[in-house]
Amino acid sequence: MIDHLLVGLGAAFSLAIFPVLIFGVLGGIILGALPGLTATMGVAILLPFTFGMEATAAMVMLIGVYIGGIFGGSISAILLKTPGTPASAATVLDGYSLTEKGEAARALSIAAVASFVGGLISTLVLIAIAPMLAEFALRFNAPEYFALALFGLTIIASVSSKSILKGLLAGTIGLLISTVGLDPISSVPRFTFGVMDLYNGINVIPVLIGLFAISEALNQLEKLHSKEKVAAKFSNKLMSLKDLKNILPTSIKSALFGTSIGAVPGAGADISAFVCYNEAKRVSKNPDEFGKGDIKGLAAAEAGNNGVTGGSLVPLLTLGVPGDAVAAVLLGALIVQGLTPGPLLFTQNPEIVYGIFSSMLVANIAMLLIGLLGIRFFCQISKVPKSLMIPIIIFLSIVGAYAINNSMFDVGIAITFGVLGFILNKLEVPTSPILLAIILGPMAESNLRKSLLMFEGSWSFLYERPIALAFILLAVFSLWSTIRRHRKHR
């Protein structure tokens, strides 16, 4: 294995592959930073460029885009409160608070380092124990997925900073929105009112753009004319060694969580970021600081979402099963190159597999370097006058919402949720639970119903399946500790 890895590393630094890798990472960061353009879209956009390439170079470029794209989303999340991708939605919570305090450079450097730790550990785990992880992930069936979604939903209580009740209300609104469209088991149209665009349900990306970007633009517009203007503060200071010491344990833990979540087919970087954020908050000595610019919260979200990058490749490379949308596009890329993902790939084409592993290591280093070196450039965005930044956010949001499906309907959804987010902010109702519920709602409902079908209407799957039971106990514990914490601080 070591020999293959060394050969792969040699290839990754070769003149034929290294520039492609850098191009991929840089392209991924740019695409990820633009609202509406996800890492999946980035990989899909660049896929046709790889058709004429040699197999290793093609995969290296796409993986570079994937890793860069997940990190890129955090740049706009931190600087503009506009997550470039759903994976960065949890980054907003503490990242933007740091920018408001004038510490954008510090926040970006923490995000880059945490993403690097997340990606690196995830890759190392992928290299070391990919087949074992795949076996564990394959034990997941409907009851386990339902329990995982339930555990994810308990995070709603954790991200409801001021009022758990208002957070729960936002969560139920999100869950209800997730039921719009054809129901996942019997295809019964629900709340579609004959509108064809609603049959597929409500896409999470326009919702994300509306709730975070458009509502923030309206909020900023109001502040332009308000008397309580915030003094523009800006510091070029990056993270300190003390910061690094503080975030490292959280980043490593989140990276391991992220890798495990990524290995489970269907659970992506967005879910992982929220789960890791919640866990970091739960074990923190100062949970009240979360959401107000806590560096551990930022690091947990970033290491959690980049931790998925290696994890999602586990089922793809070992079993030929794509774990998420990006892995599905990568599967397509492998097939185009005439390769069949699965156990045979390790024996028949080790140069490709270890080329991918090595390039992931190098891509993470490249992401860290580009992320750190680019901070001064990225921070220029914070210096753009607010009066100019507001329409820029609105234009990017509208274009991003349109680009997902080339549909003006999605633009309407983004605007609707922008207004809803603005109103909810005024009512002090948190908006993150809505997004979390829209992501997890379909997973919870379809797997609950599948489980009931599997167990002939019995709810015994909740305690008969060890992994499901473990997640349910975790959910109860998470909810209990959050409620206890809230009561203590009241």
Place this chain on the structure above:
Amino acid sequence: MFNRNIVFPILIIIISAVILAFIPQFTVPIYYQQDASVGAKFFPTVLVIAQIIICIALLIQHQKNKQKIKKTSAIFSKTSLFGLCFLVLYAVLIGLLGYLIASLISFTLYLVYLKTKTLSYYLFAYSFVVAIYYLFSHVFIISLPEGIIF
């Protein structure tokens, strides 16, 4: 003056009641009514009932904490209403004129509304709009909204 802590939960309760009235109208196929699983109506029904319970709890909580309530400003100020109109106007214009022209017009209108006289702001705005147009349509080959007229 309406108290938003009372109006908002009541509004949600009314909306939930309307949704609850809609749920029985889902056309569930007969063969699905016979299996052991919960149906398409189950999840929305549970959620709507939960929503009503949470809103009632919010109303009770508000009654209990009446003294602690701080003074709040109106939800929509003049500027945020302008922002809302700007959003809707931009979405309509983009449908009629396409991304490039609609964005150039909207950015100009916005800067004029804010009484901006700095020429560099206008130049920056136009450069940004054109740069995004170029990046999406020529580099990423992602189609931008095309208008009905142009």
